[in-house]
Amino acid sequence: MITNLSYICHNLTRTIMQKRQLILLVALSICFVTVTFSQHGTYRIQNGFGIYGGITQYDIITDNFTTKKGNGWQAGASATVDIPHKWYNVSYTIQLSENNVGIVTRPIALNLLEEFVDYKIFTAQVALMMHVKLVQSFLTIDVGPMIQYNSDMEIKDKAYENYVISSYDNLLAKDLKDITNFNINGAVGVSAGYAFFRLKAQYIYGFTNMLNKLNDSNLDLTGNDKKIKGNQSMLAFTAMITF
Numbered sequence: 001m002i003t004n005l006s007y008i009c010h011n012l013t014r015t016i017m018q019k020r021q022l023i024l025l026v027a028l029s030i031c032f033v034t035v036t037f038s039q040h041g042t043y044r045i046q047n048g049f050g051i052y053g054g055i056t057q058y059d060i061i062t063d064n065f066t067t068k069k070g071n072g073w074q075a076g077a078s079a080t081v082d083i084p085h086k087w088y089n090v091s092y093t094i095q096l097s098e099n100n101v102g103i104v105t106r107p108i109a110l111n112l113l114e115e116f117v118d119y120k121i122f123t124a125q126v127a128l129m130m131h132v133k134l135v136q137s138f139l140t141i142d143v144g145p146m147i148q149y150n151s152d153m154e155i156k157d158k159a160y161e162n163y164v165i166s167s168y169d170n171l172l173a174k175d176l177k178d179i180t181n182f183n184i185n186g187a188v189g190v191s192a193g194y195a196f197f198r199l200k201a202q203y204i205y206g207f208t209n210m211l212n213k214l215n216d217s218n219l220d221l222t223g224n225d226k227k228i229k230g231n232q233s234m235l236a237f238t239a240m241i242t243f
Contacts, residue, residue, distance in 0.1 A: 048080040052200065054238030058099035058121070062211065062230035066166055068116050070100030074236050076125075082137060089131040089140070097123050099234065100156070105163035105173050117160040117173045122151040125204075127187055139192045146185040146204065148232075152177045169223040180213045185232065191240075198240045206232030 053075040060067050076095025083089055102116035129144035131137075153176050155161055161174040189202030211230035221228075 048082060048242045050078045050080065050198070050240045050242035052076055052078065052095075052198075052238045052240035054200075054236060056097050056099055056237075057235040058101050059233045060101055060210070060230040061233050062228075064167070064211070064224065064226060064228050064230070066104040068102035068104075070102055070118065072097055072099040074238060076238075078240065078242075080131075080242070087133055089133070089137060091129045091131065093125075093127045093129060095125050095127075095236075097125075097234075097236070099123060103173070103176070104166040105160065106166060107163055114166055115163075117163055118156045119153040119176070120156050121153055124149045125185065127185075129187065131191065138194055140190070142187070142189045142191055142200070142202065144187055146187050148183045148185050148206070150179070150181055150183065150210070152181070153179055167224045168221060170220040171223075175217070175219050176214065178213055178217055180208065180210050183208045183210050183232065189236075193240070196242050198242065200236075200238045200240055202236045202238070204232065204234040204236065 053073070056072040056074050057069050058072055059069040074095055074097035076093055078091050078093040080089060080091040099121045100118055101121065102118050104114050105117045106112070106114050125146050125148045127144050127146040129142050131140040131142050133140055155173060155177075161172065163173045165171040165173060165176070184207045185204050186207060187202055187204045189200060191198050191200045193199055208231075209229050210232055211228045214228045
């Protein structure tokens, strides 16, 4: 009986020692792998916040109307993730702008005298941007998608509401008000600067037909019955201060 008890205790002790050796081996292996890979993960990732403002030049690219580019303003904020060991940075931006565009009209249907009627469009845009580093973070190419909410087209001078749109017989200037309010854009640009100050130039193109809603408004398109189609085109030049 005593012999059997001694044998059991001996095997139990041996098993515990083997387990301890296995646990120690696993622990050492984990430590080695952790140290090996953590040597490549000690990069400092910096987050930044910036505010910016500047001027815009706005147009609607369309075959239905004759347009004229107009000037406006833009203001926004940006949250940036600076990744030193990558060839790019990323940022989330929100920007607001008030833009102007002119469309050719005439006072009455048979009048050959034409003049531009100015419209105002307010836009709010949210974008996810990738900043490709040309010279570290001092000079970057910026590209990314953008979601936009825009107001209807508002005539700046109500005296022109009943002017007739050029190339149409009965379509009035006030009829162009209800445009598509949600649109998808693409943005590309360049940023340059150092430390807390940067200059930015950006071009924004609308992938969606922002005039599509006009096709569902039962408008009188006599004289030009083509489907109404227009894509936003915006240039923005801004200066940004980062914190």
